[in-house]
Amino acid sequence: MKAFYLIKNGNSEKAFELRDLKLEEPGEGEVTIEVEAFGLNFADVMARLGYYKACPSLPTVIGYDVVGKIIKKGRNVKDLEIGQRVTSLTRFGGYATHVNTNHNGVVPIKDDTDAGVALALATQFSTAYYAAEYSMNLQKGEHILIQAAAGGVGTALTQMAKRKGCIIYGTAGSEEKIEYIKNQGVDFPVNYRKQDFYEYIKAQKGEKSMDAIFDSIGGNYVKKGLKLLAPGGRLAMYGAAQIAGNSDKKSIFRQLKVLFGFGKYSPTQFFGNSQALIGVNMLQIGDFKPYILKKCMTDVVDLYNKGEINPVVGKVFDAQDLAEAHNYLQQRKSVGKLIVKW
Ligand SMILES: NC(=O)c1ccc[n+]([C@@H]2O[C@H](COP(=O)([O-])OP(=O)(O)OC[C@H]3O[C@@H](n4cnc5c(N)ncnc54)[C@H](OP(=O)(O)O)[C@@H]3O)[C@@H](O)[C@H]2O)c1
Structure with missing residues (x-):
């Protein structure tokens, strides 16, 4: 198991180091996901630059969304099964080959759903859905x-x-x-x-x-x-x-x-x-109203499966190009969702 650790704030070339990851067994309500790709979010740039208050102290593994397969379940996870392909919000920890995360931020997706689409649904579309439906009632x-x-x-x-x-x-x-x-x-x-x-x-x-x-x-x-x-x-x-x-x-x-x-x-x-x-702030919704997070994520996956929304994947980077991906986002070059594949 490997992960990109954020070891230093600032320049993206020096900020990350690929290290071995020792992952605990999944805790109560958690699943372990074997990650095929993780998403890049603007909050990651803020965390790298040292502006993100909620970011754990360094060295740490950042990353908000992963797509992959459930390989383990902790106690009291009744709505997900081992072997399912899922898209997931992670509360940090996403820049890794494996991650433990709470089942409330995890939703099954079809095997043929594009990895970038799945990641855009987890973060960008569930945030937009929450904002448009719950907060703003458009x-x-x-x-x-x-x-x-x-x-x-x-x-x-x-x-x-x-x-x-x-x-x-x-x-x-x-x-x-x-x-x-x-x-x-x-x-x-x-x-x-x-x-x-x-x-x-x-x-x-x-x-x-x-x-x-x-x-x-x-x-x-x-x-x-x-x-x-x-x-x-x-x-x-x-x-x-x-x-x-x-x-x-x-x-x-x-x-x-x-x-x-x-x-x-x-x-x-x-x-x-x-x-x-x-x-x-979706982190707060995940922490204090997890059922709403789950509902938003489930609803956007349904909307996608029905063809009512169509996430755009702007660019796919290889894991070795993580620093380049960060620069691309920070320099305002991207449209839609950016992802990084292992
Ligand atoms: N609160 C939450 O729960 C939550 C969840 C997800 C995302 N977010 C926030 O939502 C925003 C969008 O997130 P995203 O991941 O989808 O990123 P994104 O919108 O794909 O990328 C950020 C965009 O912000 C614009 N921008 C304006 N001023 C900028 C500046 N000084 N430096 C860099 N970019 C600037 C750029 O677009 P232009 O070139 O067109 O200006 C840039 O492409 C971010 O602010 C993020 O922190 C919040």
Whole structure:
């Protein structure tokens, strides 16, 4: 058994080391999965750079999602069987050939489901499904804004909102990505590296015109987003990609800039406008509402099997190219889901 250990924050070439892994027997409620591929998530970049608060102290094995086969079961696992091919959320530990994980984040998948699709369903689509269905309760005809719409979660949110019949404004950081999000169904695409998204939407539709906003960038993007929110609107914040910047060095100044960029809000402003600012964190849902995590994962696998959603796999890397995969994600080159195959 092997795993990529995160041994040092910073530069991706020096951050990871392939080491032998000593895995305990699966605990109560856990299964052991033999991993065929693991997913790359933007939170992994944040963990590598030292910005991810929930990340265990180093050396540690990071990684949020794996696809593979169940080879062992701990006590009290009644809904899964040894030998099943599954997609799984892991609470870290995913960059490994084997991982123990709680059965609530594990869902069977068909043998012919593409590994990248399975991984996108586990993290990006279940996050988007939770945000769209549970947190934001999207309605037909609503005008919504999705930040970083070409990314993994962005692609998933676009597909979720399209199913609901929403009118979608979406941002992305290059002309290639703009083409991609148009093809995914974004009605009003904005290249926010060329044009301020707030000014664009204000000119197109006015302030207070968005019924729902999905924000993964944080800081002043949230502040501007709130100005675009209509009465009765909801803004979900589920990431702060802006903190990563384009350097491998952790910067307290950038963190503070993003933090102050959020601005200050009073509850009365939300009450007065019947609005909501909602946080989404799937780790917390997994820890405190595991049945909801299981339901979201089961529902997105069902939607995929019925042909109602179609995850996009942007690139597949070999395990030996893990550092390159990290750079690709950090440098904003990817669309859809990235995965790493053993
Ligand atoms: N809260 C949760 O439970 C949860 C779960 C999953 C993911 N997330 C969050 O959701 C977001 C998307 O995750 P993902 O894994 O699907 O990643 P992703 O969207 O595929 O990749 C991140 C994208 O963010 C955009 N971006 C904007 N500013 C950036 C910056 N300063 N540095 C790097 N990228 C920047 C880039 O797209 P452009 O080039 O188009 O700007 C980049 O491609 C991340 O913020 C992640 O942390 C949260």
